[in-house]
Amino acid sequence: MTCEDPPMRKILFTGLLRPPLTEPAPRPDDGALAELGRQLDRAARRRLGRSLAIRQVDAGSCNGCELEIHALSNAFYDVERFGIHFVASPRHADVLMVTGPVTKSMREALERTYAATPAPKWVVAVGDCGVDGGCFAGSYAVVGGVSAVVPVDLHIRGCPPSPTALLQGLLALLEQASASSAARP
Amino acid sequence: MALFELATNGIGVLSLSCPDGRFPSVAARHPPALRLERTIRDLFGLEAEGLTDIRPWLDHGGWGVRHPLGGRIDAIPERTPYPFLPAEGESLHQIPVGPVHAGIIEPGHFRFTANGETVVRLEERLGYVHKGVEGLMAGADIATAARLAGRISGDSTVAYAVAFARAVEAAAAVEVPTRAVHLRALMAELERLANHFGDIGAVCNDAAFALMQAHCGVLRERVLRAADACFGHRLMRDRVVPGGVAADLDEAGRGQLRDLLDRIRRRFPELVDLYDNTPSLQDRTVSTGVLAPALARHYAAGGHVGRASGRAFDARRTPGYPPYDGLRFDVPVLEAGDVNARVWIRIREVEQSLGLVDQLLADLPAGPLAVELPCMAGEGMALVEAFRGDVLVWLRLDPDGRVARCHLRDASWFQWPLLEAAIEGCIVADFPLCNKSFNCSYSGHDL
Numbered sequence: 001m002t003c004e005d006p007p008m009r010k011i012l013f014t015g016l017l018r019p020p021l022t023e024p025a026p027r028p029d030d031g032a033l034a035e036l037g038r039q040l041d042r043a044a045r046r047r048l049g050r051s052l053a054i055r056q057v058d059a060g061s062c063n064g065c066e067l068e069i070h071a072l073s074n075a076f077y078d079v080e081r082f083g084i085h086f087v088a089s090p091r092h093a094d095v096l097m098v099t100g101p102v103t104k105s106m107r108e109a110l111e112r113t114y115a116a117t118p119a120p121k122w123v124v125a126v127g128d129c130g131v132d133g134g135c136f137a138g139s140y141a142v143v144g145g146v147s148a149v150v151p152v153d154l155h156i157r158g159c160p161p162s163p164t165a166l167l168q169g170l171l172a173l174l175e176q177a178s179a180s181s182a183a184r185p
Numbered sequence: 186m187a188l189f190e191l192a193t194n195g196i197g198v199l200s201l202s203c204p205d206g207r208f209p210s211v212a213a214r215h216p217p218a219l220r221l222e223r224t225i226r227d228l229f230g231l232e233a234e235g236l237t238d239i240r241p242w243l244d245h246g247g248w249g250v251r252h253p254l255g256g257r258i259d260a261i262p263e264r265t266p267y268p269f270l271p272a273e274g275e276s277l278h279q280i281p282v283g284p285v286h287a288g289i290i291e292p293g294h295f296r297f298t299a300n301g302e303t304v305v306r307l308e309e310r311l312g313y314v315h316k317g318v319e320g321l322m323a324g325a326d327i328a329t330a331a332r333l334a335g336r337i338s339g340d341s342t343v344a345y346a347v348a349f350a351r352a353v354e355a356a357a358a359v360e361v362p363t364r365a366v367h368l369r370a371l372m373a374e375l376e377r378l379a380n381h382f383g384d385i386g387a388v389c390n391d392a393a394f395a396l397m398q399a400h401c402g403v404l405r406e407r408v409l410r411a412a413d414a415c416f417g418h419r420l421m422r423d424r425v426v427p428g429g430v431a432a433d434l435d436e437a438g439r440g441q442l443r444d445l446l447d448r449i450r451r452r453f454p455e456l457v458d459l460y461d462n463t464p465s466l467q468d469r470t471v472s473t474g475v476l477a478p479a480l481a482r483h484y485a486a487g488g489h490v491g492r493a494s495g496r497a498f499d500a501r502r503t504p505g506y507p508p509y510d511g512l513r514f515d516v517p518v519l520e521a522g523d524v525n526a527r528v529w530i531r532i533r534e535v536e537q538s539l540g541l542v543d544q545l546l547a548d549l550p551a552g553p554l555a556v557e558l559p560c561m562a563g564e565g566m567a568l569v570e571a572f573r574g575d576v577l578v579w580l581r582l583d584p585d586g587r588v589a590r591c592h593l594r595d596a597s598w599f600q601w602p603l604l605e606a607a608i609e610g611c612i613v614a615d616f617p618l619c620n621k622s623f624n625c626s627y628s629g630h631d632l
């Protein structure tokens with residue numbers, strides 16, 4: 001990168017003058033808070049703090065859910081300001097974010113990714129497909145639902161869920177984690 | 186089998202019954218048909234006589250059934266090792282990548298054979314996201330099948346919905362109201378804009394230039410928000426239905442779309458300027474991942490992959506379909522065939538799409554949004570230009586108006602093999618960049 005380039009300098013400079021696009025945080029989703037009722041244990045609280053490392057696994061999605069998960073990182077939602085970030089390896093992850101009806105050809109890869117994620121770990125199933133296979137349920141090629149393969153802590157519905165819905169679900173997960181963390185003896 | 190002759194723009198559909206379960210291999214003479222014939226073997230159990238590569242393609246052995254669309258034989262799920270093609274020579278090593286990748290992308294396996302940093306051979310193995318959509322469609326009512334069609338490849342949900350709807354309308358011989366035709370095109374161009382912004386940003390990001398992605402991401406988000414405000418869904422899913430459309434555009438919506446165009450026209454040129462004048466970025470994209478025009482022609486590569494390598498094909502123009510036959514737009518073509526050319530094609534197409542949205546907004550006919558579909562048997566086919574290339578849908582309807590059979594072919598079928606060719610001789614580290622510049626669909630291919 002060469003900072004002398006006029007177009008880049010101009011863009012960076014005008015960027016300083018424009019107001020930020022990032023929007024206030026939505027309220028954590030009540031339904032998600034209820035689903036997450038499970039008490040986090042002490043080790044989990046210590047580990048999670050106020051940050052979540054997410055490893056996304058596409059287990060047979062139509063790629064629609066991925067588009068909206070990507071959007072979480074744009075300037076409007078800026079998911080990193082909440083300490084939520086996407087990581088490249090399941091070994092670095094607290095959360096597996098799984099999309100799709102789980103095709104039979106992705107089942108093993110999902111199981112192995114889950115096994116490679118260190119405990120404590122959470123699984124968030126994203127999209128209507130992840131609940132029960134959605135409109136692909138009943139096909140010879142899908143297992144039908146993420147929870148049929150790995151235990152799921154939170155479902156975020158939608159086809160695909162909007163970035164706001166995704167954010168509300170993730171904030172509920174964070175809130176749950178930090179609430180139990182504050183109550184730590 | 187659908188055939189297209191470039192010289193005359195003629196389209197033909199051939200049917201061949203295979204009572205003894207065999208048909209002469211097309212791939213034996215025309216390699217682009219290879220993966221399709223391997224798929225026919227997997228799904229229907231029909232043998233292509235003369236087919237040289239008889240490894241399974243979509244069937245990874247885990248379905249518990251063989252030939253699910255043909256004679257259906259129960260099978261014990263078992264995963265047999267997949268024999269990759271050999272590469273021989275001194276000091277070659279293999280790098281297996283996937284199916285789970287490091288980013289937020291779809292699953293597939295890439296087997297690189299490299300000599301040091303240089304890729305000697307890339308072999309793809311796809312099929313991980315095969316959901317059996319054509320199996321689910323057989324016997325489904327039209328509304329259910331249309332929903333499935335809109336979920337073949339989420340990024341092209343409008344294009345697929347239009348292609349499926351047009352095929353149904355061809356089979357049932359119905360005319361769609363002109364307002365619906367215009368609204369379909371409007372949604373299709375918004376989808377193209379959103380995807381092109383996403384891709385331009387993502388290619389630059391894979392060249393370690395995150396600034397472009399940040400700005401393109403804002404433009405993409407603005408398109409999706411406008412789509413949500415106007416049509417009630419960010420990706421405009423299920424808004425195009427057989428017979429017409431399921432969402433109207435009111436005066437407020439028109440105003441919102443005009444504002445959107447204004448904003449894009451104010452911001453996009455400076456991003457193009459940024460792309461064009463950042464040497465570190467050009468250093469990565471120029472002359473990387475070159476696809477030779479002859480190969481693009483041979484594989485009839487659609488979309489930006491073909492048009493960046495000299496193939497001036499765009500389904501909106503040839504065979505063409507309404508309302509595009511009455512609209513002004515150019516089909517940009519370049520010859521260089523590298524990552525840079527594929528980015529420039531997208532940039533030019535953004536400009537064309539803006540012009541198309543202008544025209545569509547200026548001249549939106551009044552009238553009904555949809556017509557009733559008659560219950561009748563028939564066969565129909567449609568070719569529609571999605572942002573990544575031509576989507577073909579063929580289907581046959583039963584006398585009770587249900588789908589008897591439906592086949593949906595993504596442009597990716599003929600682009601994926603070309604990625605293998607384009608990466609040859611590049612360094613391994615350029616693969617993400619090349620891959621993104623193609624941006625083939627996994628789900629659209631795996632079905």
Ligand code: SF4
Binds near residue numbers: 064065
């Ligand atoms: S929930 Fe909808 S958008 Fe998400 S993968 Fe399934 S079909 Fe696609």
